[in-house]
Amino acid sequence: MNVKKIIIPPVRREDVPAALASLGIAVTAQRVEIGAILLESMQHLSAEQVQARLEADGASASKATVYNTLGLFARKGLVRELVIDGSRVFYDSNPSDHFHFYNVDDGTLFDFPSSPVTLSNLPTPPEGTKLDKVDVVVRVTTK
Amino acid sequence: MNVKKIIIPPVRREDVPAALASLGIAVTAQRVEIGAILLESMQHLSAEQVQARLEADGASASKATVYNTLGLFARKGLVRELVIDGSRVFYDSNPSDHFHFYNVDDGTLFDFPSSPVTLSNLPTPPEGTKLDKVDVVVRVTTK
């Protein structure tokens, strides 16, 4: 497999088990719940927000499971980890390449509108390393 | 002041008080110590690393002072806060615009070699917000 499989939201709840399986993620009740929450739409959720939605849905998972599951999903490429503000990590249910706006005053996080942003003349990675991913965060303040 | 004053390392220890003053930072013994450490060269240090170097230099400052001082320096534009990996913030003594490589395997952080990297067609910031800064982090793994 040279081209990485990508799952793009929205994914219907009933299709979540197959989506997990297609990425080699063993299906469990908790993983389906968490997957259904994330894949409902393209969004950016913290671990705490995921756990809050679980409760709201009448489901639940321990803190350890929430963290383990989000970490697993990120390693498998189902979601993308975003390090934005040092106080918590966000998980992005849109794993395709795109950039972000972050409002430092109110903490809101947006995707760039789809537009032909280009990053040119990227230097090659240092000797002995290979590119993993490029994160672009444009920080804005409320005017 | 429309163009922001920038201090570029290295700055000799004896010149640190004037550098602080020029940015409107009141000069104190602890601020000079911390400034001297950071401005010795272009580098990326965490709060913990700054405190360790203070001890190594026979100086010291409380944890609260280290954090307060780094936050103050960042607000005044002497250093730049870098959010790279969610476990701690780095302070970059090169405040001019530049991008970073981060090796996720060993935690090393490099500046891009100076090269004409360009980010084109950046969308305009969302209504009601204005651009603060653009952070580009290229994550690499050890091959």
Add this chain to the structure above:
DNA sequence: GCGTCAATTTAGACTCTGTCTAGACTGAAC
């Protein structure tokens, strides 16, 4: 159905970074 077993989940202790508070200290101004 029943036992086995590896994978998963769990509660809660723990770690770590960073913040806060309340009092002590500093030093410039008078």
Add this chain to the structure above:
DNA sequence: GTTCAGTCTAGACAGAGTCTAAATTGACGC
């Protein structure tokens, strides 16, 4: 030498995330 605002300090506290050891799950073979 008194005052006082700004700064510094120890240590309590908070919040995100990790770890551990035990309990649970569920697929599989019988």
